[in-house]
Every structure is written in structure tokens, then in C-alpha cells.
Amino acid sequence: MAAKNMIKREGGKIRRVVVVGGGLAGLMTTIKLCEAGVPVDLVSLVPVKRSHSACAQGGINASVNTKGEGDSAQIHLEETAYGGDFLANQPPVKGMADAAPGIVHMLDRMGVPFNRTPEGLLDFRRFGGTLYHRTAFAGATTGQQLLYALDEQVRRYEVVDVKDELGVGIPGERMVRKFEHWDFLGAVLDEAGTCVGCVAQDLKSMQIRAFTGDAVVLATGGCGMLFGRSTMSVICTGTAASAVYQQGAVYANGEFIQVHPTAIPGADKLRLISESARGEGGRVWVPKDVRDRRDPKEIPERERDYILERMYPGYGNLVPRDIASRAIFKTCFHERRGVFSPDTGRNELEVYLDLTHKDEKFLRDRLAGVLEIYEKFAGVDPYRNPMRVFPAVHYSMGGLWVDFEADASGSLKVGSPRNQATSIPGLYAVGEVEYQYHGANRLGANSLLSCLYAGMVAGPAVASYRKGLRRSAFDVPRSVFEEAERRHEATYQRILTQNRMEKHSEGDIENAYRLHADLGELMLRDCTIERDNGLLSGVLAELGEMEERVKRVRCTDAAPRVNQGAPFVRHLENMIVLARVVAEGAMRRDESRGAHFKPDFPQRNDAEWLRTTLVQHAGPGEVRFVRSFDYVCAGERVHVTDAVDTSLVVPRERRYEHAGAASAKSTAEQEGASS
Structure with a gap:
């Protein structure tokens, strides 16, 4: 029997979706879900206004063309595909470029204090990889201004009652319940492998709790802390992506790490x-x-x-x-x-x-x-x-693999449950945690745009997925969630108590912070701007040693409340797993493409490597590379390959010595190709 679109389930429980992450991608997803009448539990590692989105400085791209330069969404698409060395599937990029002007105007109406021209029009500046003034900006604090604007919109829903199928408000049940200072531990999967919620830990009381959700949307950001020092916040460890990767989610293009100049x-x-x-x-x-x-x-x-x-x-x-x-x-x-x-x-x-x-x-x-x-x-x-x-290390183009469904125009089919879906049914991902929009290299000021657009896409997608469920997560036996809580509680207790026995000499004990510093130094030295297969072999060998060293870590904090040491150990364990994904992918890809540069293989090799790197977790220290896989979405089996959709912009040599290289030939080349 289908779950239908009912708000209440047995026992009067309100059906909710869980959004993990309070940055731009998470907030926009929450807004779109609420607009569709879907209640949300919003779980955030830090206070929403402290999310890493606040650190974005430069602006957000949109081809509004107020300066009369002839800019357009088509050119934005072409320059994004070209800048990403043609590794991004193009329908999602087209959808993003087409939606960009409307997104900026929407933000303007929300009250974002964008800079303006003397005539009162929105002002735009140039950013890398384009010859057009396409980047709207609010001084040099654009990310913060956008984050605050979206937070205000979400706060409205924190005081709005959930309505039942008859439109009657349910007292005490708010459309958005916010849980700040909660650390994501993992997805809750039912007997069929469908995501029916997640487990998180309150970083004040250290309580471990399962959140039930008809779907879970990860908006947890990037993994810059793999490299020790980066421009990213210290919360950007990639732990959530690593956790669900270890639970079966496919990871894509992990080797593509952007270094900001x-x-x-x-x-x-x-x-x-x-x-x-x-x-x-x-x-x-x-x-x-x-x-x-x-x-x-x-x-x-x-x-x-x-x-x-x-x-x-x-x-x-x-x-x-x-x-x-x-x-x-x-x-x-x-x-x-x-x-x-x-x-x-x-x-x-x-x-x-x-x-x-x-x-x-x-x-x-x-x-x-x-x-x-x-x-x-x-x-x-x-x-x-x-x-x-x-x-300096700045951004991860790679991330959790997510799907899309194209429409007849080559853009995205709005409301398709496949949009932003990971390979785990019921688990979605938006923002830097996923790989979809930037290919081998992200153009500046496309990050804020991709976060917002992905959230706008994910909201209707999750609402559609929820409508088609045969069984609500709120009808899943409570034992499934209790078992997940027990499993993560056992892991937490293991971290707290491991290596505290007297039989361990001090020389055998590892300090988590020292080990993280070693990991960061290793990845920064041998896995960033230039990559060499000999050095990468050494990286993988050292990662193998670190996988053993982390077992000898002794937690520095045993406090029952506000314990900072134990969660860091958990993040470190997940970082080492993700570091192997990055290094293994870099080792295998014998070409230079976008941010991935090998002096021994200086050219791009489309014949062999115009494809997405897809990896699955195969056990401790093991990465399985696959060329295809199947997953289930909304009850239908979907076959996925590593082929890249380049149907809209023809791949060509990437050169920036001459002005206009990004888009001048594209239309003619496409016409020639189609004829």
C-alpha cells in the first residue's frame, strides 16, 4: 500500500524529511521542501549562520547582461563546461545557467544588499574563465549576505504550523525544527537498503539520536581538511560524505581538488x-x-x-x-x-x-x-x-555521485525524483558534498550558484520521491532506528576508551591531532597542484600506515558533555578513508584535466578519460572502481555508466591565450557536429 502524500502516520507522527547542513544548499532545499508542504528537520554541525557558506567572498554568477556585452545563459553554460574541461554532465549545468538570472533577482527581492550601478541596476564584476561581467556581488561578503537572507526565510517556517491534508494546522508541530550543534554519524538503512533517516550526536550533551525521515538530504560541504591547511573552515572534514560512502553510496571524481591561486x-x-x-x-x-x-x-x-x-x-x-x-x-x-x-x-x-x-x-x-x-x-x-x-586548497569538485533526469530541451526535468539522488535510495546530496556541476575545475562564483540551484532542484525531487513511497519511513519498525543508535553508541564508546589499557606503552599511543597534521602534510605535499605516480604510490603506502596508526589513537577528552576530542577522532577516521579515494583516483587518471595535473601526462586524453571516476567502498583500505552500476529510485531501477553527457557543448582543446577561446567557436562546432 502506498504511503501517499499524508502528513501524519501511525500514532499521529508527522512525516518529515531530514536536511543535514545549514549552509546555502541546505537552507534552499529546506525552503523548497516547505513550499511543497513537506516538514523538515534541519540538522547542522554549527549554528546555521556559521556555516562555511558565510566565507564565500566574491559573488554569484548570472548572465543578466545589464552591461550590454551580449552575455547569455548559453555562453554561461559553454564557459562552465569549457572551464571544467568537459567533465561535467551538461544538462544540470544548462539548468543552472538558465536559472541563474532568476535566482539573483530572487535574492535581490529577499533583501541581499547587492552592489548597484549609479543607475540603480545590479552591478556585476568579472571572474576567472570569462570575458563577461557576470558576477553579482555584495561587497566582498557575498556568501554571508546570501546565507543570512536564506536563514531569515527558513526562520519564518520555524513558527509556521504543519498543516494536515485538509489544510488544518497541527498545534505544536512546526514546518522546520532546527537542531544546531549536531554531528551527522550515518544514514539509517532499512532491510531493503533504503535510507529512512540518519543518526546524529548532540555535541553539547553527547546524546546519540536517530532522526526519522522519508528522505535525507546531505548538504554538508567539502573535505578541505584532508589537506590540513586550506581556505576552508575547520568543520569541512568530509566526514558525512565518507560515512555514507562507507555505507554504500558511490563517490565520483574524488581526485579533482581545486587549488585557489x-x-x-x-x-x-x-x-x-x-x-x-x-x-x-x-x-x-x-x-x-x-x-x-x-x-x-x-x-x-x-x-x-x-x-x-x-x-x-x-x-x-x-x-x-x-x-x-x-x-x-x-x-x-x-x-x-x-x-x-x-x-x-x-x-x-x-x-x-x-x-x-x-x-x-x-x-x-x-x-x-x-x-x-x-x-x-x-x-x-x-x-x-x-x-x-x-x-591554497580551496574546493572539491568531486563528491557523492548524484543523478539527474534531462528533459527534451537538454535541461533538467523539474520534479524528477532522480535529480540530486545518490545511489542509496532515499538519500540525496546538494552543494559541495556532491560532484555534479563543476567537472574538473570550478569557475569562480559558480559555487554559490550551484549550491542554491541544487537546493531548488532537490526540494521538488524529494517531494516527488516522498509521494511515490510505498511505505513511509515513519512506518518502519522502531527497532531499525534503535539498532542504528546502538551501533553508533558502541563506536563512540570505543573511541572514548580505546588504548587506555596499561599494556600499551606511551610509544604505541597516537595523538589524533598529530596524525591529522601528518595526513594534511602528506596530501598537501604530494596530491595537490602537481601529481606524480611514484609519489602517489608513496601516498597510498603512507595512508595504509595511517589506517593502522588511527587504531592506536587515544582520545584526549573523556568528558561526558561537550566532548571535542572524541568527535574529532571519528572525523579523522573518516578523513583517512576519503583521502584514499582522492589519492587512488589521482593515481589511476593518467592525463591532465582541469585541476588534476600530471607532468608525465601533460595532455587531456578524451579517448580514455572523458569519463566520470566512480568508486565504491570495498572494505577497510579498499577502493573499488566501477564503470557502471544500478540503483533504485522511486521504485524504478536505473542503470548508470561513467559516460559524460556532452550533448550541448562539443569538447575541444582548452586554451586561454586568446580572448574568446571559451565560447567563440562553440556554436559553429556544434552545428558542424550535428550536420
């Missing part, structure tokens, strides 16, 4: 200097003379090497991030032409990012937030001195 080097973490700094005229340079010891302000223009403008005159300082990062790495690491540091008395792995030629008022209007960060942490006035920057 401009960040402030630091001992604790690497703080981002947004691409908007280059979008507003910032120039990257080093002295032409490697022995130059002068203050950068004393070095005349003719004695500076503007490396990106020299190497890529068509796009200059706004080439895509993977290209800019490699150019800077080549200059500093291989050519030893970093900039001189008076503190160390030698050239460092840094370049100058220079905005001193721009008017200070202009910069304060458009970049104050990001320049304030530099001044605070570098102790140097960026309005009058060039900034010292170097590439």
Missing part, C-alpha cells in the same frame, strides 16, 4: 584572497630579477613580470583557477622566482597580488571585506602595498 600563507590555516580582487583589476607579478631585494613599491613597472598577463594575454589575471595556480607554482617552485622576504632573508613561495594602482575609495566600496582580512592577518595595508599570496 591567491591565499595568505599562514601557520594555522590559509585565508582566502577572493578572485574578486583580480576581477576588480588586481595584477599578479614577481620581480624579473630573481635577486631583487627591494620593497615592491620601489620596483618600477618595467622590472616586473606580470606572469599571468604574459602567459595568457587573452584572459590575463582572470584565467581559471587551475591555470593560474599552476602558473604561480611553476614560477615560484620550479623557476625559484618567489618574492624576497626581509623576515627570512630569502625568496619565499609567494607572489605579489597588486591593487595599489586602483583608487582606494573604489576598493573600499567593492573589496573592503577581503582586504580587511589581509590587513588583519598579514599586518600590511593592502591599499598601499602589494599583497603576498600563494595557492
Whole structure:
């Protein structure tokens, strides 16, 4: 008997969906579910307003074309596909590009304080990989402004009663129940392998609890902490993705990790200097003379090497991030032409990012937030001195595999339960935790857009999935959830008590934070900008050792409440699993594509590698690579292969030496291909 679209189940229980993650993707999913009349339990590791989305600085892309440059959604699609080295399935990208202008106008109506032109129109700046002013922005704190706007919308639903099938409000049952400071532990699967909820831990009381949900949507962000130091928040460990991957979810394109070309080097973490700094005229340079010891302000223009403008005159300082990062790495690491540091008395792995030629008022209007960060942490006035920057791990293009269903126009079929569905029935994923929209390299300012669009797609998809359920999760025997709680409680107790017996000598005991530092150093050194198969073999060997070392970790905290040590150990165990996915994928892909660069295989190889890397967990220390698999969605079996849908933009050589390379030929080439 079908579950139908009833709000209440046996015992008067309200049917809900669980959304895990309070960033932009999670909030937008929640809004769209509430609009469809579906109540939501919103579970977040941190207070919603502290989600990593708040750290996004530069802006959000949309081809509104207020500047009359001839920009369009078609060009946005082409440049996104081109920038991602044609590894993204194109129907979801087309859907995102088509929806982008409406999304920005919706945010404007929500009250996001976007910058405006003197005429009162929305202002747009340029970002990497495009020749168009396509990026709407709110100073240099766009992510924070968007997050706060969506949080306000969700808060409305926290005081709105759930309505039954007759439209009558149910007292005490709110459309959104928010659970902040809860750590996702894993999905709850019924006897058929369908996701019917999740288990999470309250980080204040340390209570472990199962949440029942007709579906679970993961919006838990990226995995930057695999690399120890990155521009990402310390909460971005990838633990949720790793947990469900170990439960059977397919992971895709894990080897594609974006390195942002401009960040402030630091001992604790690497703080981002947004691409908007280059979008507003910032120039990257080093002295032409490697022995130059002068203050950068004393070095005349003719004695500076503007490396990106020299190497890529068509796009200059706004080439895509993977290209800019490699150019800077080549200059500093291989050519030893970093900039001189008076503190160390030698050239460092840094370049100058220079905005001193721009008017200070202009910069304060458009970049104050990001320049304030530099001044605070570098102790140097960026309005009058060039900034010292170097590439840093920034984003994961790979993530949980999710599906889509295309319509006749080549875009997405709205409301299809396949959209954003993982390979585990009932489990969905949105935002950076999934792989769908960016291919081998994400264009700047597409991240906020993809988070919002994925949420807009996932809401109707989950509502459709829920309508077609033969049995509600709220009719599943309680024993299924109790067993999941017991299993995770046992794991938590194991972490608390392991290696506390006297038989262990201190030399055998591992410290979780030291082990994480070793993991980060290993991945950062040998698995980022340049990759070598010999070094990757060493990475995999060391990961094998770390898989043994983590068993010898002794938890540093035994407190019954607000225990920070034990959850970190749990995250660390999951990080090591995910690190193997990244390294194994990098080892196997013998080509250079987007953010994945192997000097021994410098060319893209479409004949062999124009395909998605699909991996399944095969047990401790084991990764299974597959070319196809089947999964069940809304009662129907779906066959999936690793083929990439390139039906809308024909793959071609990726070059940025000349302006217009991204889109000038695409229409003609497509017409030629179709004829």
C-alpha cells in the first residue's frame, strides 16, 4: 500500500524529511521542501549562520547582461563546461545557467544588499574563465549576505504550523525544527537498503539520536581538511560524505581538488584572497630579477613580470583557477622566482597580488571585506602595498555521485525524483558534498550558484520521491532506528576508551591531532597542484600506515558533555578513508584535466578519460572502481555508466591565450557536429 502524500502516520507522527547542513544548499532545499508542504528537520554541525557558506567572498554568477556585452545563459553554460574541461554532465549545468538570472533577482527581492550601478541596476564584476561581467556581488561578503537572507526565510517556517491534508494546522508541530550543534554519524538503512533517516550526536550533551525521515538530504560541504591547511573552515572534514560512502553510496571524481591561486600563507590555516580582487583589476607579478631585494613599491613597472598577463594575454589575471595556480607554482617552485622576504632573508613561495594602482575609495566600496582580512592577518595595508599570496586548497569538485533526469530541451526535468539522488535510495546530496556541476575545475562564483540551484532542484525531487513511497519511513519498525543508535553508541564508546589499557606503552599511543597534521602534510605535499605516480604510490603506502596508526589513537577528552576530542577522532577516521579515494583516483587518471595535473601526462586524453571516476567502498583500505552500476529510485531501477553527457557543448582543446577561446567557436562546432 502506498504511503501517499499524508502528513501524519501511525500514532499521529508527522512525516518529515531530514536536511543535514545549514549552509546555502541546505537552507534552499529546506525552503523548497516547505513550499511543497513537506516538514523538515534541519540538522547542522554549527549554528546555521556559521556555516562555511558565510566565507564565500566574491559573488554569484548570472548572465543578466545589464552591461550590454551580449552575455547569455548559453555562453554561461559553454564557459562552465569549457572551464571544467568537459567533465561535467551538461544538462544540470544548462539548468543552472538558465536559472541563474532568476535566482539573483530572487535574492535581490529577499533583501541581499547587492552592489548597484549609479543607475540603480545590479552591478556585476568579472571572474576567472570569462570575458563577461557576470558576477553579482555584495561587497566582498557575498556568501554571508546570501546565507543570512536564506536563514531569515527558513526562520519564518520555524513558527509556521504543519498543516494536515485538509489544510488544518497541527498545534505544536512546526514546518522546520532546527537542531544546531549536531554531528551527522550515518544514514539509517532499512532491510531493503533504503535510507529512512540518519543518526546524529548532540555535541553539547553527547546524546546519540536517530532522526526519522522519508528522505535525507546531505548538504554538508567539502573535505578541505584532508589537506590540513586550506581556505576552508575547520568543520569541512568530509566526514558525512565518507560515512555514507562507507555505507554504500558511490563517490565520483574524488581526485579533482581545486587549488585557489591567491591565499595568505599562514601557520594555522590559509585565508582566502577572493578572485574578486583580480576581477576588480588586481595584477599578479614577481620581480624579473630573481635577486631583487627591494620593497615592491620601489620596483618600477618595467622590472616586473606580470606572469599571468604574459602567459595568457587573452584572459590575463582572470584565467581559471587551475591555470593560474599552476602558473604561480611553476614560477615560484620550479623557476625559484618567489618574492624576497626581509623576515627570512630569502625568496619565499609567494607572489605579489597588486591593487595599489586602483583608487582606494573604489576598493573600499567593492573589496573592503577581503582586504580587511589581509590587513588583519598579514599586518600590511593592502591599499598601499602589494599583497603576498600563494595557492591554497580551496574546493572539491568531486563528491557523492548524484543523478539527474534531462528533459527534451537538454535541461533538467523539474520534479524528477532522480535529480540530486545518490545511489542509496532515499538519500540525496546538494552543494559541495556532491560532484555534479563543476567537472574538473570550478569557475569562480559558480559555487554559490550551484549550491542554491541544487537546493531548488532537490526540494521538488524529494517531494516527488516522498509521494511515490510505498511505505513511509515513519512506518518502519522502531527497532531499525534503535539498532542504528546502538551501533553508533558502541563506536563512540570505543573511541572514548580505546588504548587506555596499561599494556600499551606511551610509544604505541597516537595523538589524533598529530596524525591529522601528518595526513594534511602528506596530501598537501604530494596530491595537490602537481601529481606524480611514484609519489602517489608513496601516498597510498603512507595512508595504509595511517589506517593502522588511527587504531592506536587515544582520545584526549573523556568528558561526558561537550566532548571535542572524541568527535574529532571519528572525523579523522573518516578523513583517512576519503583521502584514499582522492589519492587512488589521482593515481589511476593518467592525463591532465582541469585541476588534476600530471607532468608525465601533460595532455587531456578524451579517448580514455572523458569519463566520470566512480568508486565504491570495498572494505577497510579498499577502493573499488566501477564503470557502471544500478540503483533504485522511486521504485524504478536505473542503470548508470561513467559516460559524460556532452550533448550541448562539443569538447575541444582548452586554451586561454586568446580572448574568446571559451565560447567563440562553440556554436559553429556544434552545428558542424550535428550536420
